[in-house]
Amino acid sequence: MPPLFARRAVPPSSPPSAPATRPVNPGFVLVTASATCALIVLDTNVVAVSLPSIARSFHASFAAVEWVVSAYMVAFASCLLPAGGLADRVGRKKMLLLGLAVFFLASLGCGVAPTAAVLNVARAIKGVGAAMLLTAALAVIANTFHEGPARVRAWAVWGTCMGLATTVAPLVGGVITQWLGWRWIFLLNLPVCAVLAWCASRAIGESRNPNPGPLDIAGSLLFGIALALGIWALIEVPADGLASWPTATRFAACALLFGAFVQVQRLRAHAMVDLTLFRQPRFVAAVLAMFGYAACAQVMMTFLPLYLQNAFGLSAVAAGVGMLPFALSMVLGPYIGAALGKRMSSMSLLSTGLLLIALGNLLTALTAGGERYLLVAFGMIVTGLGAGILNGDTQKAIMACVPPDRTGMASGISTTTRFTAIVTSVGVLGAVLAARTHAAFVAAVPLTAEVKGALDAGFMSRVLAGDAAQATATLPPAMRTMLLAAAHASFASGFAAALGLAAAVAVSIAGGVWLLAGRGEAARARGVASNG
Numbered sequence: 001m002p003p004l005f006a007r008r009a010v011p012p013s014s015p016p017s018a019p020a021t022r023p024v025n026p027g028f029v030l031v032t033a034s035a036t037c038a039l040i041v042l043d044t045n046v047v048a049v050s051l052p053s054i055a056r057s058f059h060a061s062f063a064a065v066e067w068v069v070s071a072y073m074v075a076f077a078s079c080l081l082p083a084g085g086l087a088d089r090v091g092r093k094k095m096l097l098l099g100l101a102v103f104f105l106a107s108l109g110c111g112v113a114p115t116a117a118v119l120n121v122a123r124a125i126k127g128v129g130a131a132m133l134l135t136a137a138l139a140v141i142a143n144t145f146h147e148g149p150a151r152v153r154a155w156a157v158w159g160t161c162m163g164l165a166t167t168v169a170p171l172v173g174g175v176i177t178q179w180l181g182w183r184w185i186f187l188l189n190l191p192v193c194a195v196l197a198w199c200a201s202r203a204i205g206e207s208r209n210p211n212p213g214p215l216d217i218a219g220s221l222l223f224g225i226a227l228a229l230g231i232w233a234l235i236e237v238p239a240d241g242l243a244s245w246p247t248a249t250r251f252a253a254c255a256l257l258f259g260a261f262v263q264v265q266r267l268r269a270h271a272m273v274d275l276t277l278f279r280q281p282r283f284v285a286a287v288l289a290m291f292g293y294a295a296c297a298q299v300m301m302t303f304l305p306l307y308l309q310n311a312f313g314l315s316a317v318a319a320g321v322g323m324l325p326f327a328l329s330m331v332l333g334p335y336i337g338a339a340l341g342k343r344m345s346s347m348s349l350l351s352t353g354l355l356l357i358a359l360g361n362l363l364t365a366l367t368a369g370g371e372r373y374l375l376v377a378f379g380m381i382v383t384g385l386g387a388g389i390l391n392g393d394t395q396k397a398i399m400a401c402v403p404p405d406r407t408g409m410a411s412g413i414s415t416t417t418r419f420t421a422i423v424t425s426v427g428v429l430g431a432v433l434a435a436r437t438h439a440a441f442v443a444a445v446p447l448t449a450e451v452k453g454a455l456d457a458g459f460m461s462r463v464l465a466g467d468a469a470q471a472t473a474t475l476p477p478a479m480r481t482m483l484l485a486a487a488h489a490s491f492a493s494g495f496a497a498a499l500g501l502a503a504a505v506a507v508s509i510a511g512g513v514w515l516l517a518g519r520g521e522a523a524r525a526r527g528v529a530s531n532g
Contacts, residue, residue: 028203029144030154033137034161036096036196040130041165043107043189044072046173049305049320050182057182058116066235066430069302070423071120074231075127077419078224081272081412084135085215092139093206097197099132104193110186143207167327170305174320216272219264223272226257227420234427273413277402282347285516286397287417289350292509293394294421296502297357297387300326302426303433303495304380311492312373322373326380326387333388340389346397347517349389351510356386358506365499369492429498437494444486 047068055065087095106129109122145154176185233250240246265271277283304326308319333353341349360383367375398414 025203026144026150026154028199029140030157032196032199032203033096033140033144034158036100036133036137036200037158038161038165039103039189039192039196040134041162042169042172043126043130043185045166045169045301046176046185047072048302049170049173049316049323050177050185051302051306052309053177053182053316054116054119058119060116062430062434063235063239064116064120066426067120068116068123070231070235070426071124072127072130073419073423073426074224074228075124076131077416077423078220078227079128079131080135080416080419082215082217082220083131084139084412085272087132087136087139089215091206092136092143093200093204095132096136096140096200096204099129099136100193100197100200102126102129103133104129104190104197107186107189107193111183111190140204140207163331167324167331170301170320170323170327171317172320173305174315174317177316179317216264216268219261219268219272222257222261222264226254226261227423229257230254231423231427234424234431237431277413280401281516281519283398283401285347285513286350286394286401287413288509288516289354289390289513290394290398290414290417291421292354292506292513293357293387293390294418295425296354296361296506296509297383297390298418299422299425299429299502300361300380300383300499302422303429303498307368307491307495311368311488311495312371313488322377323380325377326384329381329384330388330391333385334391334393336385337389337393341393345517346393346400347513349393350397351514351517353386353389353393354506354510354513356389357383358386358503358510360384360386361499361503361506365496365503368496368499369489371492425502429502432501433491433494433498435494436497437490440490440493441486444490445483 051065051068054060054068055062058064083095083099103126106122106126110119110126113119113122141154141158145151173185176182176188229250233247233254236250237247262275265273265275278287301323304323305316305319308314308322309316312322314322337349337353340352344352360379360381362379363382364376364379367379395414
């Protein structure tokens with residue numbers, strides 16, 4: 001699963017707050033809040049490496065495995081904006097402790113889940129807890145470090161923690177999955193949550209916004225249900241078909257609810273999303289760049305482990321190590337972005353990052369079927385560098401487009417865009433992956449009567465989910481070898497097709513960002529001329 005935040009992200013400013021109820025140790029507060037955010041990063045990203053093991057444990061379909069990621073991300077994306085408002089209202093410390101309790105119980109539910117359906121429900125609840133934790137922890141840091149060098153150092157420490165968590169997550173996930181079992185990815189959260197709760201209760205003083213605005217419950221529900229319906233439709237396309245009535249019904253309901261959400265935001269005096277911001281071309285360009293970055297680069301943290309384990313037959317640990325070129329280049333990317341930022345405008349930098357992502361995805365797609373890891377790793381590095389440039393600069397560009405009193409809302413829009421893009425891309429690219437893998441497998445395997453008799457209706461779905469070995473375990477050795485080889489090759493073909501689409505989308509969005517930035521500069525020039 002993809003990283004949550006960048007080293008160089010510009011976190012949201014908290015609204016004016018009542019003073020803390022007792023003195024605090026700023027260093028202890030910073031460590032506690034940063035560790036809480038790092039826990040979310042680790043938990044989000046380690047799960048991707050364990051997906052094939054989860055599929056084998058439950059004999060789950062590809063759609064069920066996709067929901068392990070999507071249920072969490074839909075709940076997370078839907079709850080970020082209301083969770084921030086609720087933290088300001090009831091108190092940041094109280095919200096953080098409540099979030100830890102929800103995260104603790106949901107982790108326990110994930111660890112002992114008897115079926116894939118129960119696991120996905122627990123993952124959705126966990127996404128709610130993660131949204132509560134993230135918004136509360138960021139508000140605690142912003143409220144503790146108000147201004148000056150101390151604030152800059154605090155966010156630098158926080159960003160370093162996020163970068164380290166992102167880098168080690170795939171390897172940690174592989175080690176836990178292979179040596180302890182995938183359930184311990186969730187169960188190990190329990191003692192961590194207990195320690196963080198103890199630290200938070202001792203380190204953090206209570207704070208809240210003395211003049212909080214009303215909660216937008218209707219907007220939150222409409223957005224969350226619309227997003228869930230859209231992702232449900234995308235994930236079930238391989239099974240139901242794009243033109244089927246269930247798919248059409250889900251998409252239609254998604255569109256209607258999203259339209260209702262927009263209407264609610266237009267009519268509310270204290271809307272969750274200020275739609276007037278989208279009249280600014282530069283703001284739209286920055287949000288579009290965030291969407292492209294998350295949809296075309298961050299989403300690879302979900303599909304890369306599946307590819308490495310399916311196409312190369314790697315273990316969970318080896319897949320985690322195999323992802324390090326991508327993760328490490330993301331750490332290096334912000335420094336390259338800082339150097340390039342001295343020579344080009346922020347919008348040009350965003351377009352450059354998107355084009356690097358497109359190039360990296362295309363290189364990986366062209367080499368995915370050759371079973372040469374070094375060539376694939378080179379493509380990962382290029383994608384990772386582009387992602388590293390955008391990881392901080394998208395957030396920075398969005399914040400630069402809004403006045404200081406709207407930075408909290410803008411950050412909420414940014415973060416929600418990020419996770420909405422990821423979960424949407426998982427559905428779209430997953431559908432492309434499934435369709436192309438199935439077509440390549442049918443083309444590669446002679447469907448004799450004997451082969452057709454050996455393949456059950458769920459065989460292809462289990463191959464996609466990483467369960468090819470068990471799906472062929474009862475077959476004769478010669479047929480098993482042939483089918484496994486075809487399954488690995490067809491998955492590589494499907495992965496390449498998904499990456500090819502991601503590259504095309506990244507190029508299109510880069511062009512859109514460039515055009516919108518030009519319109520923004522023209523509008524700014526006209527404004528200066530009229531004022532002069």
